Amino acid sequence: LSRSSCLSQLAEELPSHEPRYILVTYHYEKSDGRVVYPYCMIFSTPEGNCEAVLISMRSYLTYKSVCLNVVRIRLYLSFL
Template sequence: MSSALNICEIPEDVRKILKEFRFKQVESFEAVILKINATNHTIILDTRLEDSSIEELQEELPDQQPRFVLLSYKLTRPDGRVSYPLCLLFYSPTCKVELQMLYAGSRNYLVKEAGITKLAEVRELEDITQEFLDERCG
């Protein structure tokens, strides 16, 4: 039986945000951006994007610091079916090794605690496209 490594804690207020977001059906692109407070090793809310776009998400993400992005959007499939994928995007650009390890070590725990089944990882902002999200999250 495997368990997720718990390097960082998820405070109750963040757990509540994750739960609310998980059960929300969105009509547009929405995201919850989380970061790690390296001082006390907790996962905290960085920002929320509502009725947003991939371009706005790219603008919100820092160039040299990892982030966890819980995202959902309306996806209309070629056969007309509509779904609302929920996905955790692990954004891990080039940065200090210690910071990368802190995020990488907390990723699976966050996925487990948030009840997310789809995970995508990206290193470059330009790689976050609609096609990428549809392929990895849809």
């Protein structure tokens, strides 16, 4: 599957009424030829659901403490 079709499929499977954490891994070949499978944690939340976001932030802080790198990106998948 292509990356865009995988994202579209993922967006369709997410519940529209509550936040979710998604852990994604992918194949990546470094310049020296080594193959690694890095992890990417995605937090998905419906628009306008502030109470659920606040509740789930407790879990976010726990996950963040065990991850080596954390990058926050805010995406709106309404275009999919």
